[in-house]
Amino acid sequence: MYVAIENVCFSYSRKSAAALDKFSLTIHKGEVISILGKSGSGKSTLLRLLAGLEKPEKGSFKIEDKVLFDDKTFLQPEKRGIGMVFQDYALFPHLTVAENILFGLFRLKKAEKKKRLQEVLELVELEGYGKRYPHQLSGGQQQRIAIARAIAPNPSLILLDEPFSNLDAELQEKIRKDLRDILKKADITSIFVTHDEKDAYVLADRIVKIQDGRINFIGRPCDMLDTYSQAALSSKETVAEEELVRI
Amino acid sequence: MQRRMANLNIWTVSATAIIILLFLPNLTIVAGFFTPTNDNWEHMKEFVLWKFVKTSLILISITALSTIFIGLSLAWLVAQYQFPLRRFLKWALILPLSIPPFIGAYTYHGIFNYTGIIQTALREGLGMRLNPAHFDIMNLPGAIFIYTIFLYPYVYTITQVFLSKQSASLIESTRLLGKGPWQTFFQVVIPISRISIIGGASLVVLEVLNDYGVVKYYGIQTFTTAIFQTWFGLGDLESSIKLAASLMGFVILILLIEKIMRGKRRYSYATTKVRPLSLIPLTGWKGFAAASYGFLVLTLGFFIPVLQLADWTILTFGTIPLEEFMAYAGNSVAVAGISASLIIILALVVGNFSRLVHGRLAKLLPKLTVLGYSIPGAVIAVAAVTSFIALDRFLAPLYRMAGFETTLVLSVSLVLLITAFIIRFFAIGFHSIETGYDKIGTDFRDASRLLGAGLTKTFFKIDVPMLKGAIFSGFILVFIDVLKEIPLTLILRPFNFDTLSTKAFQYASDEKIMEASQASLLIVGISALAIVLFYKFLEKELD
Numbered sequence: 001m002y003v004a005i006e007n008v009c010f011s012y013s014r015k016s017a018a019a020l021d022k023f024s025l026t027i028h029k030g031e032v033i034s035i036l037g038k039s040g041s042g043k044s045t046l047l048r049l050l051a052g053l054e055k056p057e058k059g060s061f062k063i064e065d066k067v068l069f070d071d072k073t074f075l076q077p078e079k080r081g082i083g084m085v086f087q088d089y090a091l092f093p094h095l096t097v098a099e100n101i102l103f104g105l106f107r108l109k110k111a112e113k114k115k116r117l118q119e120v121l122e123l124v125e126l127e128g129y130g131k132r133y134p135h136q137l138s139g140g141q142q143q144r145i146a147i148a149r150a151i152a153p154n155p156s157l158i159l160l161d162e163p164f165s166n167l168d169a170e171l172q173e174k175i176r177k178d179l180r181d182i183l184k185k186a187d188i189t190s191i192f193v194t195h196d197e198k199d200a201y202v203l204a205d206r207i208v209k210i211q212d213g214r215i216n217f218i219g220r221p222c223d224m225l226d227t228y229s230q231a232a233l234s235s236k237e238t239v240a241e242e243e244l245v246r247i
Numbered sequence: 248m249q250r251r252m253a254n255l256n257i258w259t260v261s262a263t264a265i266i267i268l269l270f271l272p273n274l275t276i277v278a279g280f281f282t283p284t285n286d287n288w289e290h291m292k293e294f295v296l297w298k299f300v301k302t303s304l305i306l307i308s309i310t311a312l313s314t315i316f317i318g319l320s321l322a323w324l325v326a327q328y329q330f331p332l333r334r335f336l337k338w339a340l341i342l343p344l345s346i347p348p349f350i351g352a353y354t355y356h357g358i359f360n361y362t363g364i365i366q367t368a369l370r371e372g373l374g375m376r377l378n379p380a381h382f383d384i385m386n387l388p389g390a391i392f393i394y395t396i397f398l399y400p401y402v403y404t405i406t407q408v409f410l411s412k413q414s415a416s417l418i419e420s421t422r423l424l425g426k427g428p429w430q431t432f433f434q435v436v437i438p439i440s441r442i443s444i445i446g447g448a449s450l451v452v453l454e455v456l457n458d459y460g461v462v463k464y465y466g467i468q469t470f471t472t473a474i475f476q477t478w479f480g481l482g483d484l485e486s487s488i489k490l491a492a493s494l495m496g497f498v499i500l501i502l503l504i505e506k507i508m509r510g511k512r513r514y515s516y517a518t519t520k521v522r523p524l525s526l527i528p529l530t531g532w533k534g535f536a537a538a539s540y541g542f543l544v545l546t547l548g549f550f551i552p553v554l555q556l557a558d559w560t561i562l563t564f565g566t567i568p569l570e571e572f573m574a575y576a577g578n579s580v581a582v583a584g585i586s587a588s589l590i591i592i593l594a595l596v597v598g599n600f601s602r603l604v605h606g607r608l609a610k611l612l613p614k615l616t617v618l619g620y621s622i623p624g625a626v627i628a629v630a631a632v633t634s635f636i637a638l639d640r641f642l643a644p645l646y647r648m649a650g651f652e653t654t655l656v657l658s659v660s661l662v663l664l665i666t667a668f669i670i671r672f673f674a675i676g677f678h679s680i681e682t683g684y685d686k687i688g689t690d691f692r693d694a695s696r697l698l699g700a701g702l703t704k705t706f707f708k709i710d711v712p713m714l715k716g717a718i719f720s721g722f723i724l725v726f727i728d729v730l731k732e733i734p735l736t737l738i739l740r741p742f743n744f745d746t747l748s749t750k751a752f753q754y755a756s757d758e759k760i761m762e763a764s765q766a767s768l769l770i771v772g773i774s775a776l777a778i779v780l781f782y783k784f785l786e787k788e789l790d
Contacts, residue, residue: 053693077696084697090690094712103708104698153699 002189003027003157008059010049019045021213023059027157027191032183034204035193042213043193047159050191051084052077063156083150083158087165089142091134097121097145098130104153120148123182140171147179151186158183160192164199176202258702262600265593266612269670272630273622276495279488279633287477288486296493299470303497306391306462306469307452313395314451315444318402321541323436326410327418329526330534336541337407338782343548344400345774347731347748349460350767352393353755354552356464357559359384364555385465394455396548401454402447409443410436415525442509449505456498457623459734460752470494474625475738488633491626498621553771559764567765576769579746582661582736583729586668587722590676593669594721595714598680599706602689620674624667624734631667631739632658664739671735672728676721683717684710720784727774 003026010020020042027033037043048054050061052068052075060070067073068080083104091100098117105113121127124144134142143163150158163179164172180203183190194200200207201221209217284292324330325337357363359382366382369375384392417439421431437444459471470490478487529537601612619627635658639646643654657663691713695705711718736749745753747766754763 051693051697053696076701077693078699078701080697081699082697084694086690086694088690090694092691092695092709092713094715103695103700106699149698 001026002029002031002064004060004062005050006060008046008049008061009057010045010054011057018213020049020056023210023213023215025208025215025218027189029189030184030187031189032180032203032205033191034200034207035191035210036195036197036200036207037193037210038195041210043195043210044161045213046210047084047161047191047193050157051082051159052080066156081153081156083153083155085143085146085150085158085160085163087161087163089134089146089166091142091146091149093134095133096130097126097132097134097137100134100145101130101149101152104149107153116152120152123151123186124148139167140175143167143175144178144182147182151182151188156189158188158190160190162194163192164194164196172199179203256702258596258600258603262597263612265597266615269593269619269673270615272627272634272670273495273618275633275637276488276492276626276630279485280492282485282488284489285483285485287481287483288489291473291477291486291490295468295473296490299468299473299490300497302387302467303456303469305387306394306467307455307501309391310394310398310455311448311452313391314399314402315448317395317399317544318447319406319437319440319444321399321544322403322407322410322440323432324537324541325407326413327527328529328537330529330537332538332542333526336538336545338779339545339549340541341400341404341778341782342545342775343397345778346397346549346552346771347460347733347774348393348397348454348458349464349733349752349755350556350763350771351397351548351552352390352461352464353760353763354555354767355384355389355393357760358551358555387467390461390465390467393461394451394458396544398451398454399544399548401450402444405443405447405450406440409440413439445505445508449501452501453498453621453623456494456501457625457734459625459737464752464755470497471623471625471734474629475734478629484629484633488629491629495622495626498623502621553768556764556768556771559761560768563761563764567762572765575745575750575766576747578744579730579748579770582665582668582746583726586665586672586729587676587725589665590669590673590725591680591718591722593673594677594680595706595711595718597677598684599710601681602684602692603702618674619670620672622671624671624732627667627671628735628738631663631670635663635666659741661741661744664736664741667735667739668729668732671732672725675728676725679717679721679724680714683714683721686717687713720781723777723781727777730770730773 005023005025005027008020008023009018011018023042023046025033035043035046045054049056050068055074056069058071061068062070063081068075068082091097092103095103101117101120102113105116108116117130118127121130124147126141126144126148129137129141129145134145137145143166147160164175167175176199183203192199192203204221206218206220208215321336321340325333325340359365361379361382363382366377366379369377383389418431418435421435422428426434456470459475461467462469463472463475470493474487474490474494477483477490528534636655639655639658642657646654646656687710691709692705695709696702700708730746731748733748733752736746737752740746740749747770751763751766751770754760754766
């Protein structure tokens, strides 16, 4: 298995209930996983734990036999080689698009940096935007730059936190497809959390439903059809269905 | 909590060290209170302590009431009505804050004394025979006048900002329910702005308790003057520690009263779409009266003293050698610059720490350092000196090894003065930095770390550039405060080290009022400039 998450437990304080309870999951290389759950279900906590922004009580997390945390080890976020796209993108406002992307490429040589910058800008189809500042971009463009920045250092895993919550409803449909294309083209293993079933259907290879810090379903989007009433997939869902057919 | 301290590292260690060092001297005061008493203390306790308490109580209570009266009435006029000069007065009414009360005190004394402009004009111009006693302002009412006219902006600004953020519908519905303007003012405006009024007034009270310049110059006995008198007059540091401890208790009592009076904090509107108050035009004599009232306060609090200072500066120009003047102006800028820079650096470290760590204790610790601003300069002076003498004793063997003849090295150096400034003004810089950190949140930091940058690199590449505004405003605020500061500078400076404020104070104390004007005018000029810049900055932020 490429990514192995085992028995992860976490709670925000001693008194409160577990935000995450014995969470286990394995992921193939290149797979797109969606963590689907309501707010407070523990899905964002999972991302923060994987990123190294919170320290788990128990459990282990490995990528290709590299231990990111277990009973003995805890790698700091900057040592993990994991990319993350934040809900509000967190593009550094005082840096240009190019500088934002180059921020994570400090280990590369100058020529390589330039090449990689071009590559990722092409990937997200925003060539020529390097000199702009984040506030000069539209919401959708900001999101793509955030993805480009996260992908640029070639992370072994990329985490996306509610990638569509900050976009207009009309934009969302188009961008869902775009995002899937980008992730697949880059052949990058990714986990994204969402509360929106449509996001999960369109984007994910596999969906993990989570409730009160526990997994209550894992399966392909088509497996989930049975568990949902048809009402969830009304006529509006044509895009999603097309996607399902493709998968 | 241990688990959550995942990021225990150099930041945590240094922040904790800073907080302890900032807080430690204050503990020496508390400890000093419990040492055995001596005769001086027994004598003071029996005969004079109560007198200080009484004078200080009179000063703070009447000043608080009068600043509330002026500050609130002006804030309400500016927030609710349209009248001539309103736009100008709105920001100009903050200007009196640029005049340190001790400078205002000697300037007004200069205006009212026998050779001053008023008595001279009446005597020579109108040939009147005057009783100079009628013009004496060097007394308790005089001091209250000085504090009121130069400190009311604390109440004015806080209340005015609060009122202009209030929803129009709240005030308008009162009017529609049939209440006249006066009823609206007393039944709605005062109750809703209670928190900001109390907030502003308690700043005034703390300033008055901290003040040394005015009361010393006017010969009024308060806690602060008593602390220094016991220390230098009687040479009794132990008793002055006890006095300082009593004053600290007094301040803590006031902070508690403030907390109780604030009651449960009520937040203003949660919605962002609050329709601002639409201004009611005041026409005819009413508009004229409103404009005159505002202008009168501004004239007393700013124009008169500035014009008088400018006049004296022109009269005495050249009597103080330029080199000398430049030397102490340089000292002022150097001390204020160094202190402000250090405070900002320390505040950045502590602010970063309190953001990194989740625990309750870690959140509480930085709050402790904020106490420093409430503690009067006199107390900090005593605390700093006691701590530094102890430190020098501890380091004495080292000094001997280094070949110093004396055992007092640090406690007679600028290190002492700057340390005292840091303790006193840390809260000002920290508040600015903390607000900045709150505004940027933690996502940028997390994003930077996930892109492979460590905490320290993140700090320099992401946090500091994003905090530029907060760093700038914090620096300016501290700089101005140090520039104006008087008791700490006066007491703790090294021998023969003068700044603009100490020089102004000394000239004035030696009854060379005119000679004091140049240094004073420079202080006022720099402060006023900073206030104006600040106001423009703040206005932009509010938009």
